[in-house]
Amino acid sequence: MAAKIDHIVFDIGKVLIHYDPNLPYSRIIPDEAERQWFFANVCTHEWNLEQDRGRKWEDAEALLIADHPAHADNIHAFRTYWHEMVPHAYDGSVAIMEGLIGKGRDVTMLTNFAADTFVQARKMFPFLDKPRGVTVSGEIGLIKPDVAIYEKHARDFGLTPEATIFIDDSYPNVEGARAAGWQAVHFKDPETLRKDLIAHGIDI
Incomplete structure (x- = not known):
C-alpha cells in the first residue's frame, strides 16, 4: 500500500x-518549414536545456552564432521574446x-x-x-x-x-x-x- x-x-x-516557443517565432520566422528547421538545427531543445542547467544566455547565444552567424538575430530573439512563450x-x-x-x-x-x-x-x-x-x-x-x-x-x-x-x-x-x-x-x-x-x- x-x-x-x-x-x-x-x-x-x-x-x-x-510554454510554446512557436508563439513568438511564428511571427519571427513565418515560414513553417524554415521555423521547424531552425528549432531542429539552431535553437534546439537540447540547447535550451543547457540554460535550464545554468548556462548563461550570453554564452549560449555566442556558441550558436559562431556556428550560425546568418541566424544571429533569430538566435537573440529566443531570450528577447521569451515572455511571449509563456502567455x-x-x-x-x-x-x-x-x-x-x-x-x-x-x-x-x-x-x-x-x-x-x-x-x-x-x-x-x-x-x-x-x-x-x-x-x-x-x-x-x-x-x-x-x-x-x-x-x-x-x-x-x-x-x-x-x-x-x-x-x-x-x-x-x-x-x-x-x-x-x-x-x-x-x-x-x-x-x-x-x-x-x-x-x-x-x-x-
Whole structure:
C-alpha cells in the first residue's frame, strides 16, 4: 500500500503555465518549414536545456552564432521574446495548487528553468510565490530527470521521499522522481490531475 502523502511537489512549465516557443517565432520566422528547421538545427531543445542547467544566455547565444552567424538575430530573439512563450497560466492546475495550500497541505515546486527567466516568470505569475518554496534547475546546476535534483529538493525542504508526490508533464521526469523514491503522476490536464490526487488519498 502506498504511503500517506505529506508533501506535494509541482513542476511549472506545461503544468502551471503554458510554454510554446512557436508563439513568438511564428511571427519571427513565418515560414513553417524554415521555423521547424531552425528549432531542429539552431535553437534546439537540447540547447535550451543547457540554460535550464545554468548556462548563461550570453554564452549560449555566442556558441550558436559562431556556428550560425546568418541566424544571429533569430538566435537573440529566443531570450528577447521569451515572455511571449509563456502567455498564460493553466487556471485549473493553479486552482488545484492554491486549494491544496489553502487546506494547509505542504506544497513546493521543482522546475527545469533558466535562473533569469524564472525571475521574470515570478513577476508575470504571482501565484508562483504561494508554495513554500521552489528548486530552480538553473540556480543549482542540476536538471530533471537526474535523481540528484530530486534528492536535493527533498533535503532542502525536509521531504520524506515515500510521502512525497510529484506532478510533471514529462514522463522521464516522472520516472526520475520515482527513481528517487517519490510517488509521482504524469500530468495530462487539470481534471486528470484532480482524479490522480484523489486516488492517492489527497482531499481536493
